[in-house]
Amino acid sequence: MDVFEAIRGRRSIRKFEDRPVKIEVLQRLIETGTWAPSGGNWQTWRFVILTEKSMVRKIKMVSPGLLGDPPALIAICQDTKEAERKGGRLGVESVSQMDTAMAAQNIMLAAYALDLGTCPIASFHKHAVRRLLRLPEEIVPQLLISVGYPKETPAPPKRKTEGICFLERYNE
Amino acid sequence: MDVFEAIRGRRSIRKFEDRPVKIEVLQRLIETGTWAPSGGNWQTWRFVILTEKSMVRKIKMVSPGLLGDPPALIAICQDTKEAERKGGRLGVESVSQMDTAMAAQNIMLAAYALDLGTCPIASFHKHAVRRLLRLPEEIVPQLLISVGYPKETPAPPKRKTEGICFLERYNE
Numbered sequence: 189m190d191v192f193e194a195i196r197g198r199r200s201i202r203k204f205e206d207r208p209v210k211i212e213v214l215q216r217l218i219e220t221g222t223w224a225p226s227g228g229n230w231q232t233w234r235f236v237i238l239t240e241k242s243m244v245r246k247i248k249m250v251s252p253g254l255l256g257d258p259p260a261l262i263a264i265c266q267d268t269k270e271a272e273r274k275g276g277r278l279g280v281e282s283v284s285q286m287d288t289a290m291a292a293q294n295i296m297l298a299a300y301a302l303d304l305g306t307c308p309i310a311s312f313h314k315h316a317v318r319r320l321l322r323l324p325e326e327i328v329p330q331l332l333i334s335v336g337y338p339k340e341t342p343a344p345p346k347r348k349t350e351g352i353c354f355l356e357r358y359n360e
Numbered sequence: 361m362d363v364f365e366a367i368r369g370r371r372s373i374r375k376f377e378d379r380p381v382k383i384e385v386l387q388r389l390i391e392t393g394t395w396a397p398s399g400g401n402w403q404t405w406r407f408v409i410l411t412e413k414s415m416v417r418k419i420k421m422v423s424p425g426l427l428g429d430p431p432a433l434i435a436i437c438q439d440t441k442e443a444e445r446k447g448g449r450l451g452v453e454s455v456s457q458m459d460t461a462m463a464a465q466n467i468m469l470a471a472y473a474l475d476l477g478t479c480p481i482a483s484f485h486k487h488a489v490r491r492l493l494r495l496p497e498e499i500v501p502q503l504l505i506s507v508g509y510p511k512e513t514p515a516p517p518k519r520k521t522e523g524i525c526f527l528e529r530y531n532e
Contacts, residue, residue: 192470
């Protein structure tokens with residue numbers, strides 16, 4: 189699929205078919221995530237694939253942002269100890285989050301090209317997710333991505349086109 | 361260009377030809393950025409295109425992360441007041457940064473498909489950049505992207521493949 193087509197066509201999907209996504213496909217998506225740039229090439233992200241129904245259900249219970257019943261989730265986490273060691277406060281508080289999001293965007297575009305739907309979820313109870321995934325203290329979950337075969341074709345949401353792009357200086 | 365090809369082929373570029381990038385091309389890149397998801401569809405990003413040589417030079421002086429002499433920069437900023445009003449602390453400190461980075465990833469992939477090179481830059485003096493771009497108080501620059509025709513073809517940096525992907529639980 190053409191990259192511009194993927195960028196324009198990807199929608200956030202919140203209704204999924206009751207059909208599993210193969211582990212190999214999820215691993216392939218994660219590989220595309222690892223091709224995103226990371227600050228200083230530190231690659232401090234860690235990925236956890238979730239496909240057990242009971243696990244997805246438990247995560248959903250602690251994630252207000254998770255809508256629908258996706259057959260799979262990818263939890264993108266960061267080794268915050270490593271991020272801090274390498275990038276200080278900027279590394280943990282900013283760069284690691286951006287690294288997570290750039291990897292996520294690759295994953296969502298690649299998923300769309302494979303006929304899968306995704307939705308990024310930032311609203312979840314971090315402590316509960318950490319416990320469910322048995323994450324060590326330094327590994328922090330930053331973003332969940334639901335993955336599944338879409339049961340809806342949402343129209344593009346309204347996009348701002350005015351007042352968002354400036355030339356040389358703000359308000360010019 | 362195929363989306364997987366763009367994801368795998370994109371490199372961070374730090375040597376650029378002395379050749380301008382058309383404003384319309386930069387605007388097209390920014391449009392691809394606006395197709396990235398944003399938390400709650402808030403679209404609190406703002407983009408500033410920089411092509412004046414004196415301006416790029418000044419930004420470079422306050423940006424340790426900016427290497428080489430790109431003919432253009434895109435500054436991705438966030439309306440933090442709006443982000444906080446809509447998403448509270450999570451909105452400002454996390455979601456807005458992820459929104460910036462997802463838009464950036466679209467921009468960098470699209471640029472690669474158009475034979476342009478890019479590099480994301482998180483290390484810059486925020487206050488100085490704000491002053492140079494004449495940003496109002498609520499508009500915060502989060503990421504710079506250098507854009508230009510590449511004068512190098514870097515090999516892919518070494519990628520972690522071990523110990524980064526887990527199934528169902530960490531360490532499993």
